Amino acid sequence: MVRVGIFTLDFKFYHDIIADLRKWKIPFTSLESKSNIPRDILVVLSSEKDERFWDRQINARDSTYGIRNSLPLLMNLETFDEVIIGVDPGPYPGLAVVADNVLTEAFEMPLIEMVRSEVIKIRDSYRYRNISIKIGDGDKPHRDQIIHDLISTGIDIKVVDERNTSMPHKIHNNALSAARIASLGNIFVPPRNNEKMGKKDVYDREFLTIQAALNNVF
Known part of the structure; x- marks a missing residue:
């Protein structure tokens, strides 16, 4: 490796x-x-x-x-073609980054007011040709506040249907939802309700992680 x-x-x-x-x-x-x-x-x-x-x-x-x-x-690239920032709106928003189909990071913000500054750090630290934000359509008050805060970043923002991104509820967290939102229309496949998985399993099952991507280099 x-x-x-x-x-x-x-x-x-x-x-x-x-x-x-x-x-x-x-x-x-x-x-x-x-x-x-x-x-x-x-x-x-x-x-x-x-x-x-x-x-x-x-x-x-x-x-x-x-x-x-x-x-x-x-990953033997000079730059990513596309970086997508996923946002799960709420009082403790989830943030995730998918770069050329690789889930590079997913985490929860302790304050909604911190989302803008973290998105700017992501914007300014990744290498990419294109960058966009996908934000879930739930929790309208917090969603609208986040969108208002992010407009000044200059990044294209898309509001997407976040249905099924919180399933199953037993292993749900905001970071996982943000990763699924970032991957909507791409690699995210909603899990079956009766499927038994832990948090680590669900990331490995649903996403191409950094570790898996690096295993394919060389």
Whole structure:
């Protein structure tokens, strides 16, 4: 499997990038030298304070930016063709990103007021040719507030039918619904009501995850 290389003299960045790569479940290794980079290292992450020495090196302002910016390179792409941000509206909105059919992230926001700033970070950190937002048509008051907040981002917004994106209720969460909303009309297949699955199983069953996508590289 391909890996991320880490080369930095910035201790805080080193600590943060290791913690976040583990959270994202992306394989990595620390590089001791700028030369003789292993063949399975497709991208090197460094702090913006570090010297640039390789054409597939990202000098990132923070760890999340670095990981998001590195994803197409890890998949042997220069950039994604299409990034879709899915939003499950509500008091604790779900956010998800699907990039060229790969579910790259899905999480819940603690405050509705934080959605705009997070969407801007996603917009500014991914590499893509096209980007759009799909927001579910439920919870009209919160949906309308989120749309109002997102208009200024300059990203095309589509309101979509979110029926079946919360099934089955036992394993439902807002992040999962956002991932399904982002995938509507693409790869999302509603689960059967009597199908027994855990939260991890449902992500692996319904989506092409980063881990599965990286297994197909090389």
